[in-house]
Amino acid sequence: MSKLEIAPVKKLLAVFAHPDDESFICGGTLAKYASEGVEITLVSATRGEMGRRMGNPPYLNRESMAAARELELKQACESLGIQHLHFFDIRDKTVEFIEEDILISRIEEFIRDLNPEVVLTFHEKLGGHPDHCAIGKATTAAFRRVAGNDKALYFITFGEEMKRPERFGYSRSDVFKIDVRAHLEAKLASFRAHRCQTEIDEWVWLPDHEALQRFGGHEYFLRGNTGAIARDLHDLFLSAPG
Amino acid sequence: MRAFVGADVYIHSEATSFVFVRNFKVKVTDALIAGEGPFRVALRFDGHGWLRMEALTHYETDEKGRLLLAGYDDRGRMNVALHLGKEPFPE
Numbered sequence: 001m002s003k004l005e006i007a008p009v010k011k012l013l014a015v016f017a018h019p020d021d022e023s024f025i026c027g028g029t030l031a032k033y034a035s036e037g038v039e040i041t042l043v044s045a046t047r048g049e050m051g052r053r054m055g056n057p058p059y060l061n062r063e064s065m066a067a068a069r070e071l072e073l074k075q076a077c078e079s080l081g082i083q084h085l086h087f088f089d090i091r092d093k094t095v096e097f098i099e100e101d102i103l104i105s106r107i108e109e110f111i112r113d114l115n116p117e118v119v120l121t122f123h124e125k126l127g128g129h130p131d132h133c134a135i136g137k138a139t140t141a142a143f144r145r146v147a148g149n150d151k152a153l154y155f156i157t158f159g160e161e162m163k164r165p166e167r168f169g170y171s172r173s174d175v176f177k178i179d180v181r182a183h184l185e186a187k188l189a190s191f192r193a194h195r196c197q198t199e200i201d202e203w204v205w206l207p208d209h210e211a212l213q214r215f216g217g218h219e220y221f222l223r224g225n226t227g228a229i230a231r232d233l234h235d236l237f238l239s240a241p242g
Numbered sequence: 243m244r245a246f247v248g249a250d251v252y253i254h255s256e257a258t259s260f261v262f263v264r265n266f267k268v269k270v271t272d273a274l275i276a277g278e279g280p281f282r283v284a285l286r287f288d289g290h291g292w293l294r295m296e297a298l299t300h301y302e303t304d305e306k307g308r309l310l311l312a313g314y315d316d317r318g319r320m321n322v323a324l325h326l327g328k329e330p331f332p333e
Contacts, residue, residue, distance in 0.1 A: 050256075050258075050262065052258050052259065052319045052320050053318060053319055054312075054319065054320050055318050056318035058312075058314045058319075061300075061302065061304075061312055061323070062310070062323050063304065063308070063310060063325065063331065064304075066332075091333065199318065200317050200318060
């Protein structure tokens with residue numbers, strides 16, 4: 001047997017609700033891990049086809065939106081380095097009304113097939129939008145059914161709200177803080193890929209050096225299972241033993 | 243809109259921040275438009291039905307012959323939409 005060992009590829013599965021969740025909320029972190037060779041799979045429950053922003057000035061209508069946002073998401077995935085993209089084909093704004101067992105089973109299948117070390121989703125209470133909470137709840141249930149404690153589940157969080165986790169009933173040891181300062185260009189490119197959603201935000205389209213100043217240097221994640229307990233709070237993956 | 247009068251029509255109607263209904267099927271008996279922009283639109287259907295919407299600013303007929311009316315604000319955000327088609331819209 002050869003003594004040369006090739007380190008197995010690390011894998012991350014993200015299960016979100018709408019195109020743009022991956023970019024707007026945690027794009028820096030996804031770009032960082034992609035750049036380190038992590039294989040990233042993104043599942044988007046919907047195509048965001050019931051969104052309110054139709055371009056500025058508007059060039060989309062309700063019937064053309066799904067295809068447009070799918071294409072935008074593919075471009076954003078390229079910007080961030082996400083290799084695999086899947087949709088659950090659920091209509092936007094209806095995730096909480098889909099039969100939950102079926103949804104959980106579909107996510108379970110992904111976790112089983114991929115066997116990712118890290119799963120990201122929304123917190124079922126702190127997710128904000130009902131679609132976020134619903135996909136977060138189903139993903140959490142699927143993770144608890146099939147993933148062992150050598151795997152880690154994290155909830156994505158908004159902006160810098162988890163700088164003070166006490167306000168949400170969590171402590172600092174529950175919060176992972178990822179340094180994304182080296183990956184803000186990729187994050188900005190992903191914002192611009194989601195053109196119909198960001199055209200309304202003038203700052204996104206300022207010259208790069210100005211637009212980049214709007215991003216925080218860190219993204220925050222909430223621990224979702226005990227498997228993540230002993231980990232370095234600045235890395236979502238368990239560091240390889242020295 | 244006249245092209246839909248007398249026909250069985252599938253309707254998508256929404257007030258974007260609050261409600262949408264998709265693919266309810268009615269027989270349209272009258273189609274009425276008022277205002278000078280934004281516009282108000284009313285449909286009468288099935289002998290006793292009303293659907294009235296306001297704040298419509300744009301219209302187009304797509305390649306499938308569907309009539310797509312929508313109301314946008316001054317930054318491209320949708321407030322309302324009213325779509326009429328002779329076939330069901332994708333679920």
